Amino acid sequence: MELPVLNEQPAAKSGCSAGSCGSTDDQLDHLSDEIREKVQNHPCYSEDAHHYFARMHVAVAPACNIQCHYCNRKYDCANESRPGVVSELLTPDQAVKKTMAVAANIPQMTVLGIAGPGDPLANPERTFETFRRLSQEAPDIKLCVSTNGLALPDSVEELSKHNIDHVTITINCVDPEVGAKIYPWIFWENRRIKGKRGAKILIEQQQKGLEMLVAKGILVKVNSVMIPGVNDQHLAEVSKIVKSKGAFLHNVMPLIAEAEHGTFYGVMGQRGPTALELQALQDSCSGDMNMMRHCRQCRADAVGLLGEDRGDEFTMDKIEDMEIDYQAAMEKRKVIHQAIAEEMNSKRAEKHQAAQAFAAEEKLTTRPVLMAVATSGQGLINMHFGHAKEFLIYEASPEGVRFISHRKTELYCSGDNSCGEAETALQKTIRALEGCEAVLCSKVGYEPWEMLEQAGIAPNGEHAMEPIEQAVMAVYKEMAAAGKLEDLSEEQRASA
């Protein structure tokens, strides 16, 4: 999990009633104050916060109690960045040391998660020992855990004793027929149970665990992997059900499947969704609940700000040599966290003002447009096109600007260039921008400029260093003024 994005209601449906018209980027706006308070400094929960706050995962949980078709338990690759992959397994003692070292060196750190590489709750002793000690030794660090849910009902009591900020359950289905296509087996009551029977038990445990956590007042986020042809049609129902049971956020992530990962889906040629398919599903679910749209699907041992990984700086041998004053580090964190919170609040207030001003303007009647933005953070257009490893995708419409997703420009493997099809990096990038009509960045080179234009994506370097939402809206208005945007059809307007 990575960026925090709590998306608001789709503009088309809610019009201006969502309360953040104009700039609808801040998905936190749609949470209750109490939940927002809890998650606002969690880098995984808002596109905003992830540029300021850091998180880390400690890989203490190697065992798993189920098999998923998108996972290969043999995998461990330094060039890979995706869930389930780690380089160094830690004991709870090492995990505590590592967490304390990282929190001392990266004072923006607010959150420690246990996410694998197996299932944290299938390793209850290792997971809970780590949580117990961190609750005592670093009480300012929030803890979170993600699980497939099979062992969740038995763990709820213990989870509620620690400084657990929230629990993430991966729920890919609520129908055992669908589940049998995703989970070949589970280990349950001392037996391996295959197929539909296994999936049925898993689903029951997930739902029971979700209800129990909510009853305890622990925040629950639900992750789902979108698998075209398997559960894509089914996830809107999943979204509805988990929301009705009290999950505060739903994060639909694209399947990652490559033959070289050696997973069932990878080897069998199951494809992942396109960016537009994912977006369409997220939109169809968001009528029912808050959707998370900035998840970067990070490794089970990721360290740092979302989208970056500083794990190499904190290997166990390097940590052994560090001299750290833990008390001083905690005090420093407090000061830094406060300063960040203030900056974020003032930015939030500015956005709110801009949104109000926008709401007062005369409304356009033009169709929505997707735009890509190259940014290194701070909410500004401040990155060169060629340097961007990912683009943020925004939708501009008469209702305002809303954050849709991020798209990676590189495939998930950063290894040698010879793997994969013979497509240049630039072609891949342009393909990743499918559906966008403009790309905003601080600068674009000559070659990409031409190729972007050929692909029907207008390169735009005129808004360097400007706040993203304002620039996107400015470009949208220019496009409208230039007559490039036909009006919404009557039909579209009726459904809006």
Add this chain to the structure above:
Amino acid sequence: MALKIIESCVNCFACEPLCPSKAIYEAKPHFLINPKKCTECEDDYKEPQCASICPIEGAILDALGVPINPPGSLTGIPPEKMAEAMAELQAH
């Protein structure tokens, strides 16, 4: 009679706490089964516990040296399909 863990073990720890005979122990480069202690779970469970949770096909052998979870039995990937995919990757 005893089961055996071989080098394809990925050290995931899943089997160790399940063993009713405490026959499994952490070792380098991978977990091992003490053949003197292993009972193949005969008096405790219908199926040997280590082989029932192990996610790696071929990593645990029975007393005759035969994999309890043969290729394709856990992942559902037909072995020929896996071979094909691997050959394809190596060709690049």
